[in-house]
Amino acid sequence: MARSKPATLKDVAALANVSRATAARALNSYGYVGDETAQKVQAAAGKLGYRGNRLAQALRSGQLPIVGCILGDIQNPFFARIAHDIEVLARECGYNLVIGSSEEELGQEVSLLASLRSLSIRGFIVAPTSADNNAHLQGLIAENVPLILIDRVAEGVDCDSVVVDNEGGAHKAVEYLIAMGHRRIGLLQDDMRIFTSRERMTGYRTALGAAGIAPDERMIAVSQSTVEHAVDATIRLFSQKTPPTALFTVDSLMTQGALLAFRSMGISIPHNVSLIGFDDFNLATFTDPQITVVSQPVSEIGRAAARLLFDRLSGKTDAPQKLRFETKLIVRGSVSRRG
Amino acid sequence: MARSKPATLKDVAALANVSRATAARALNSYGYVGDETAQKVQAAAGKLGYRGNRLAQALRSGQLPIVGCILGDIQNPFFARIAHDIEVLARECGYNLVIGSSEEELGQEVSLLASLRSLSIRGFIVAPTSADNNAHLQGLIAENVPLILIDRVAEGVDCDSVVVDNEGGAHKAVEYLIAMGHRRIGLLQDDMRIFTSRERMTGYRTALGAAGIAPDERMIAVSQSTVEHAVDATIRLFSQKTPPTALFTVDSLMTQGALLAFRSMGISIPHNVSLIGFDDFNLATFTDPQITVVSQPVSEIGRAAARLLFDRLSGKTDAPQKLRFETKLIVRGSVSRRG
DNA sequence: AATGCGTGTGAGATCGATCTCACATGGCCT
DNA sequence: AGGCCATGTGAGATCGATCTCACACGCATT
Numbered sequence: 262m263a264r265s266k267p268a269t270l271k272d273v274a275a276l277a278n279v280s281r282a283t284a285a286r287a288l289n290s291y292g293y294v295g296d297e298t299a300q301k302v303q304a305a306a307g308k309l310g311y312r313g314n315r316l317a318q319a320l321r322s323g324q325l326p327i328v329g330c331i332l333g334d335i336q337n338p339f340f341a342r343i344a345h346d347i348e349v350l351a352r353e354c355g356y357n358l359v360i361g362s363s364e365e366e367l368g369q370e371v372s373l374l375a376s377l378r379s380l381s382i383r384g385f386i387v388a389p390t391s392a393d394n395n396a397h398l399q400g401l402i403a404e405n406v407p408l409i410l411i412d413r414v415a416e417g418v419d420c421d422s423v424v425v426d427n428e429g430g431a432h433k434a435v436e437y438l439i440a441m442g443h444r445r446i447g448l449l450q451d452d453m454r455i456f457t458s459r460e461r462m463t464g465y466r467t468a469l470g471a472a473g474i475a476p477d478e479r480m481i482a483v484s485q486s487t488v489e490h491a492v493d494a495t496i497r498l499f500s501q502k503t504p505p506t507a508l509f510t511v512d513s514l515m516t517q518g519a520l521l522a523f524r525s526m527g528i529s530i531p532h533n534v535s536l537i538g539f540d541d542f543n544l545a546t547f548t549d550p551q552i553t554v555v556s557q558p559v560s561e562i563g564r565a566a567a568r569l570l571f572d573r574l575s576g577k578t579d580a581p582q583k584l585r586f587e588t589k590l591i592v593r594g595s596v597s598r599r600g
Numbered sequence: 601m602a603r604s605k606p607a608t609l610k611d612v613a614a615l616a617n618v619s620r621a622t623a624a625r626a627l628n629s630y631g632y633v634g635d636e637t638a639q640k641v642q643a644a645a646g647k648l649g650y651r652g653n654r655l656a657q658a659l660r661s662g663q664l665p666i667v668g669c670i671l672g673d674i675q676n677p678f679f680a681r682i683a684h685d686i687e688v689l690a691r692e693c694g695y696n697l698v699i700g701s702s703e704e705e706l707g708q709e710v711s712l713l714a715s716l717r718s719l720s721i722r723g724f725i726v727a728p729t730s731a732d733n734n735a736h737l738q739g740l741i742a743e744n745v746p747l748i749l750i751d752r753v754a755e756g757v758d759c760d761s762v763v764v765d766n767e768g769g770a771h772k773a774v775e776y777l778i779a780m781g782h783r784r785i786g787l788l789q790d791d792m793r794i795f796t797s798r799e800r801m802t803g804y805r806t807a808l809g810a811a812g813i814a815p816d817e818r819m820i821a822v823s824q825s826t827v828e829h830a831v832d833a834t835i836r837l838f839s840q841k842t843p844p845t846a847l848f849t850v851d852s853l854m855t856q857g858a859l860l861a862f863r864s865m866g867i868s869i870p871h872n873v874s875l876i877g878f879d880d881f882n883l884a885t886f887t888d889p890q891i892t893v894v895s896q897p898v899s900e901i902g903r904a905a906a907r908l909l910f911d912r913l914s915g916k917t918d919a920p921q922k923l924r925f926e927t928k929l930i931v932r933g934s935v936s937r938r939g
Numbered sequence: 940a941a942t943g944c945g946t947g948t949g950a951g952a953t954c955g956a957t958c959t960c961a962c963a964t965g966g967c968c969t
Numbered sequence: 970a971g972g973c974c975a976t977g978t979g980a981g982a983t984c985g986a987t988c989t990c991a992c993a994c995g996c997a998t999t
């Protein structure tokens with residue numbers, strides 16, 4: 262029973278005894294079509310299970326109803342949530358979603374983008390790996406391809422973006438640690454190419470500065486954003502003669518790494534060390550004590566980005582919107598008063 | 601400087617003073633082309649930044665180098681991991697990945713599949729929502745579109761699949777609980793339409809049967825696979841006059857829900873209740889005590905599925921392969937001896 | 940001289956849907 | 970009767986890449 266090839270408009274037209282043009286008119290309801298003819302065409306289409314070839318339509322119109330989404334890593338629950346929300350909205354708008362992981366490699370991001378562009382994809386949502394190096398993104402803007410940046414912005418790329426108040430969040434966290442009597446506050450951070458990493462670092466520095474605490478490079482560890490790397494970095498940080506008394510981690514994977522490292526080193530929270538992580542995560546309330554975090558409105562980000570994108574796709578041409586959501590310090594039990 | 605339209609083959613041909621046919625030959629290196637001509641064409645293509653329109657190529661060849669992936673929910677870390685692994689392999693093979701969430705709704709799955717099919721997508725990896733209702737999948741097979749089922753198989757759909765030993769895993773878990781002296785063993789399970797849910801339920805039943813324990817419907821709670829629903833279901837289950845002394849949960853989101861429910865009810869693990877979850881998850885080793893789980897080789901599943909798919913895409917036509925990975929009981933501290 | 944082959948190139952068809960244009964009707968008005 | 974509009978339909982062009990076919994040239998063979 263299997264039709265080896267899906268039915269084409271030509272098949273429908275033939276079955277209905279009309280021309281392709283008429284069939285198209287009947288199916289897409291535009292122009293003049295006789296009632297009776299329209300009926301015939303509809304019937305024929307139904308009988309053949311005609312679906313239309315989106316590829317051909319896309320070639321003709323120059324636009325494929327697919328949006329591209331390039332994120333750091335779908336395994337990070339933060340990005341997974343965002344991807345999910347984007348997909349839901351895309352589906353509602355009749356679009357599909359192509360997802361690519363940059364793995365935080367600029368080269369990967371560039372080639373992925375090139376590959377998706379050659380598909381005539383209509384719009385992109387990107388979490389750029391690099392804050393500086395972004396000719397490829399500027400290229401999109403120059404050719405008027407809708408682009409929304411999320412989680413991070415990129416210098417010289419003038420387009421819609423959705424980020425959170427990283428600096429403020431980090432500032433609040435460190436400020437809180439200082440208020441609790443900590444002076445040697447460690448920072449476990451991500452690669453400095455990454456926008457969020459920079460901003461969170463800035464918040465850390467300004468909070469220290471405001472309290473008159475001199476920055477100390479020995480308090481800062483850099484690691485890739487994976488649990489494993491974070492474990493190593495934490496161990497290094499806390500193997501010093503005078504280790505930090507508190508630690509601020511810049512994302513949830515790193516927070517997990519820190520937790521594992523502390524356990525393996527026999528360091529107990531909050532007695533031996535205090536901990537605040539950026540980005541709330543499922544695990545944070547399951548540990549004992551629960552982890553104090555800076556939370557960001559994850560459920561808003563993807564939806565906001567998708568909405569911005571679909572506004573652009575439907576022709577909006579306002580000045581780029583730069584959304585920035587607030588972050589919130591959620592105090593739980595991982596910070597203790599000191600001295 | 602922005603070229604508003606990307607360069608086409610015609611542009612390249614014009615600049616190189618040759619016909620489109622010759623330009624195509626030079627760029628794709630087939631047929632006869634003069635050395636000098638080839639050079640000219642390459643140069644022209646370089647100067648124009650010619651990329652080729654994958655849409656047009658796809659229309660011509662009938663095949664778009666994109667694979668479609670329909671999963672339950674990317675937010676579930678299990679699926680996120682799989683999606684990630686598939687994307688990596690796809691990229692290596694020059695494919696992109698379209699992701700859709702079925703949200704465990706058959707209707708959603710069907711319409712998503714239809715929408716992707718009209719893109720002439722070359723192959724699909726699907727975690728089918730329903731074990732029975734799968735005319736849409738049979739349709740793919742009938743039209744020879746490569747399809748790989750993961751995590752779940754579907755009746756009457758004869759194609760490659762990658763699943764784990766759900767029944768065996770569940771059996772081992774429940775057997776262990778019985779060996780530890782438990783007789784009233786609760787089951788927190790997913791919708792019965794779902795293949796894994798059925799198999800895990802079967803393992804639960806056979807283990808009880810082998811120990812001569814009569815099945816008791818009051819020990820079984822059904823919930824959707826979200827943390828919130830699982831909380832409610834657990835509370836219901838443990839609000840009975842004679843609640844279970846142990847609980848087996850069929851996936852990691854439900855295990856999390858159970859943990860939250862127990863906490864809110866003041867039920868302590870493993871003293872008041874023992875717990876085993878199916879699917880290992882990041883949280884499991886962070887709780888106190890750590891959670892005993894049945895683990896599945898998550899990192900294998902996506903890769904295996906992708907490999908099977910690309911084998912099919914490169915023309916392999918063997919009999920369908922049905923891969924089934926082993927599951928393993930990882931004993932931690934959430935089960936106590938009873939009686 | 941006639942045939943053949945190896946090499947190189949271009950014209951045009953094709954994939955499927957859509958859109959413009961031209962061409963039919965028929966009815967209505969002046 | 971002549972003209973005009975509203976309605977309905979089809980032929981053909983278009984999107985961009987690729988592939989088949991035909992053709993042309995030069996050199997070698999009979």
